[in-house]
Each structure stands twice: as structure tokens, then as C-alpha cells.
Amino acid sequence: MVSIKKIAAVVFFGCAAMSAQAAGTKAEVIHWWTSGGESAAIKELANAYNAAGGEWVDSAVAGGEQARSTAINRMVGNNAPTAAQFNTSKQFFDLIEGDMLNNVDDVAAKGNWDTVLPTPIINTIKYKGHYFAVPVNIHNPAWIWYSKAAFAKAGVTSEPKTMDELFAALDKVKAAGLVPLALGGQAWQEKMMFDAIFAYVGGADLFLKVYRDRDVNAINTPEFKKVLTTFKRLHDYVDAGSPGRDWNVATGMLISGKAGVQIMGDWAKGEFLAANQTAGKEFGCFAGFGPKAPYVVAGDVFIMPKSSNPEVIKAQQLLATVMVAPATQVAFNNKKGSIPIRTDVDASKMDICAQQGIAAMKDKSRQLPTSTMLVPTDVEGAMQDVVTNFWNKGQSVEEAAKALAAALKK
């Protein structure tokens, strides 16, 4: 009996000692960056945190949805991680409203986030004057990628400067017997392509009217109808194998020169890089048409679950400080394919696509929040259903507009 008590005591104190020792600035971080390029990127964050005197405990959960529900379940179950990844969107809005997050106001004030960060991001992470998330990158989901080999074969000599030129280029690629537009026909990819066309053809004002103000009248304007028509026109340029295709398979079609154009977020760059292709050499990239085109801002943030434990708060503050530091930002985003959340960084080490992105971000009037930053997640989902139906069914523009108006109202 005595011995059992002794063992129990040893185990208990051992554990206590261990946790006391590690509790310093130990931070458990849930994220979904598990692919090769992604885990190399998150390692940069971990290294920076460890170098700053912390101890990074990695909790990778494959798949965004799974990772987010893991984080939420653990927060509800009183076993919250130190920080958890979310998209820069309304995904964590319910968490803020439910008072389940610690704010990072001190770090934000010290780092002068109000002036450093782009407005769309501030609008997403700042609620009633408090900062509730730490942004780490800017992904633009509306890049237009093209294969230089396919364009050369089809006789397209210059980068399309307008939507009409893009259609002309697609026609030429089609005539050359290649797939003009490589699309992964999954609902989210179709919605993303729709939003890209929406931003470039409809313009930022209309985009905000529909998504931010949820103004049903804006949907019934000729401008919006033009967006729908242009989007549907692209359907003539996809191949029969498109439905159900994964986005990276579609990118593969550009890499092998079998397809001309793909509209996809800048994470597609990782696929090109993995195939040893260089931006500007084997493939080209542009985000919209002309020097004033809206630059769609999306990305990832880390939220800090509520805790009153001073050690946890210390770890959260340190994490926040490290994550937005310029050096970490460049190192991390270089590997991630995204661009830094701040424009005051040394862009010379980044590729030409990222440099284009940073240049675009310097013009505040070009920054346009993505739809998920503006509408609640279930509304976004309902709109995705409408767009994928419009794309795949023989629906008229009027029917689609009506369905979109109904989805927005919900």
C-alpha cells in the first residue's frame, strides 16, 4: 500500500514538475497544413516561435473542416489549444460573439496593426474595437494562371489584358486542339472562379453591394447579369472530364502543356514549383486585368481560445508577436505561396507573382475582401449551391439571379 502511494506521489509530482517546467511559453497550435509545401511553411512559424524562447507543440489535423471542428470541440470541452488556425473569414465570428476568444490587443497596439494591416483583414479580425485573430498570410483565390507552352502552340503571343483578350486567347487554344480552360468541376472551385469573374467583370463596388450589403437590387442590374453571362460563357472552354476533378489535377494539365488557363488561388503555385517550373518562364500569372483590377484578399489566421491562465496568455501574446514579424512573414509566405500580410517587407526574395501581389496590395483601393469574409458560412454555402447549379445545369441567367437573391436573403 505504501509503495502504491509512493508511486502515485512520484507520478503526480513528476507530472506537475514537467508541466511546470514546460508551461513557460509552451504553445499548442492546431492547423491543417499537412502537405509537403505547407508543413515546410508552418515549420518556419514554429522555428521563429522556438527562437523567441517558446516551445511550439504541433497539432496538425489534416483537412480544414476537420481541423476547425477539432479546435471548436476542444474549446467547448474545456481543453482548448493555445492557438488554432481558421480562414480569414466569418468562420470564427460565432466564436468571437460567444466570448470564447482572448483578444490580442496589446500585440496589435505594439505592432501598430491599425496602419500595417490591409483594411479587409482588419474588418474581419477586429470586432467592437478588439483584435481577435492573428493574420499570417494573404491568399488571392482569383489568380489567372496560364501555360506558356500551350499559349505558344496556339499562337497566343501576349498576356491577355482584358476579358475579351482572354476569350480570344481561349478561342485560339481551343482551335489548337488543347483544353482552353482547366477547371476542376467541384462546387467550391466553380464558386471561386465565379467570384474571380465577378470581381474582374463586375468590379469591386458591385461585389461589395452583393456580398457585404446583400443588396438584392444589385443582383437585378444589367452589370450583374453580365457577370453571370461571362461566367457561363467560360463553360464552352472546359473539357468533358472537368466535373469532379481535383484542382491540382487541373493545374497538372497546365504544367504538362495540355491546357491553357486555370483560374485558381495562389496555392496553385506550389504545384508548378514542385514540377520545377518557374513563374514567368514556363507559366504566367496575373490577378485581374489592368493596373486597377481588384486584388481579392483571403488567407489564414490563428485565433487564441479564451483562457485566464497567465502562462497561456503569455504564450498567445508571444505567438501573435512572432507570427506578424516581418522576417517570419517573408520566410513563411515564401514557402506557402501566399504573400505577407504587410507590405513593408523585403519583396526581392519573392517570385514575380508574389511581387505583383505585393505591388497590388500597396494600392489600398484595389484590396477587395473575399466573399467568405462578408457573408456567414451557411449563406456562402447556399450561394455555392446556386453557382454550381448555374454552371452545370441549363439554367438561364434570370433563374440564377433569382436563386442567388433567395440564397442571399437567408
Add this chain to the structure above:
Amino acid sequence: MRAKNRSLRRNWGTYLALVPMIITVFCVYLGSVLWSFRVSLSSSRTFPSGDFVGAAQYVKLFANDRWQVSMQNLAIFGVLFISICLVLGFLLAVFLDQRIRCEGIFRTIFLYPYAMSFVATGLVWQWMLNPALGIQQTIRVLGFTGFTFDWIVTQDMAIYTVVLASVWQASGLAMALILAGLRGIDEEIWKATRIDGIPRWRVYLSIVIPMIGPSIATVCVLLSVSVVKVYDAVVSMTQGGPGTATEVPAKFIMDYLFGRANIGLASAGSTVLLLLVLAFLLPWIFLRQKAVRKESK
């Protein structure tokens, strides 16, 4: 009554051993069911909330286009899947029941699809059916350039490809259960019918099928349950597409539960789904009990 008491006393050990299971059933299963029913009556989004909005989520659910498409697909899928599986399973079982050689090998081949994860086989089906790289492309390369088989990318036909793949997967199970039933038929009956000179097909139709009724009922229940919860087939083959052409209720619920952060609507959907399951199961349980009571008499 006294007999019942005695058996209770005698079997107390058995009941004690069942206690953990009973607790699990009541607290975990039934508790979760009640909990999600409660959530379906609230306006919950990411988190369960305690307010009460009546049947609002159900109204929203049945007004939702995608839910309607899902229910429609469930009906198409259910009718086709169960009937084709039953017919195919029965024919395969009859085929194996002819005392053929290498029966074990055939049995394994027919049952094998059921043993494999649909996530993997569904992906193979997706590739096979994809017009740009599957069957259509192969046959076109062989010289038949006019050949078209593009159901999986066609709005109106995509759901039938899901039926096709699911039948491929589950008809082996139907075969195994029906075969077991066939093996239970007394050899004497066969001898008697032979003496009477009744054609084989007639024996199967009029004598054997009624006799293996319980096996067929079991197959029906198992297949119906897999119809209601069909999810992996759709996710691995079409992801609900093209458009929303192959959406099913289980996928709707999963999407709203996690991706779309609306657990109120998702719970309403799963309550409806549960009612559907009960609608399938209750008549079966009722019939079973009636049969048992008849036997014990």
C-alpha cells in the same frame, strides 16, 4: 409471471453484464438523439444554443432546393439500388447453388467488393466513368470515335452511376445472405418437385422464394439502412456534382454540420433521416416479432 421472475433471478449475471451496454444505449445513443432533436428546434449555428424557434429549421430545410434534390435522389437511389441488388443477388445465389465447381472462388469474387472501402473503390469508379480518361476514352482510342458514355458528368444521369457502383458493391452481400437461405432449403423438397416434374424456375419462384422470405427481409433491411446513410459513394465518386445532381441527405447534413457551421439545420436534417430509418425498421421489427410469436405458439 412467476416463471418470468424466476428467469430474471437466474439470469441476473447476464443482466449485470448487459448494464454497461444498456447505459451506453440510453445515455449515448438515445441521449444524442434527444440532444440533436433539441438542437434542431433552436437557432444554433456554430454552437448549440438554448433558444427555441419551433419548426423554423424544418421549414427552412424543406424549402431548401438542395435538400429537395437530396430527397429525390434518395428515392431514385433507394428504389433502384434495393431492387437491382435483390434481383442480382438472388440470381448470383441461384447460380452458386447449382453445385458448380470452384464455388468458393466465385463466392469470394462476388463478396469481395463489399469487403473493400468505398472511398477507394469509388475513386476507381470515378476514373473509369470519367469521359476524358476512363471507359469512353479507351473505347474511342480503340477506333470507335463515336462512342459516348459520359453519365457521370451529365446532370440527369449522374445519380445512376452512383447506383451502378453501389449495386456492384452490395449485390455480393445480398447474394451471401440469400445463398445461406437457399442452403437451408430441405433437399427433400427438391426431390419432391422433381418427381412431380415441376420446372426449376417455377420451384424457385413459387416455393423457394416464399421459404427464404426471412433472408430476403434481412437483405432488404440492411440495404435500406445503407440507402438512408449513403455518403461515401457520393463523396468519392461525384462529390455531389455535377452541380448538385447527386446530392444525398447524409452529405447535406455533414456539410451543414461542419463546413457550413449551421448545426440547427443539420440536426433538423438528421432528425428527418432518423425518422426515415425508423419508417424502414419498425415494420420489419413488427413482422419479426409476429413471426417469433407464431413460432413459439
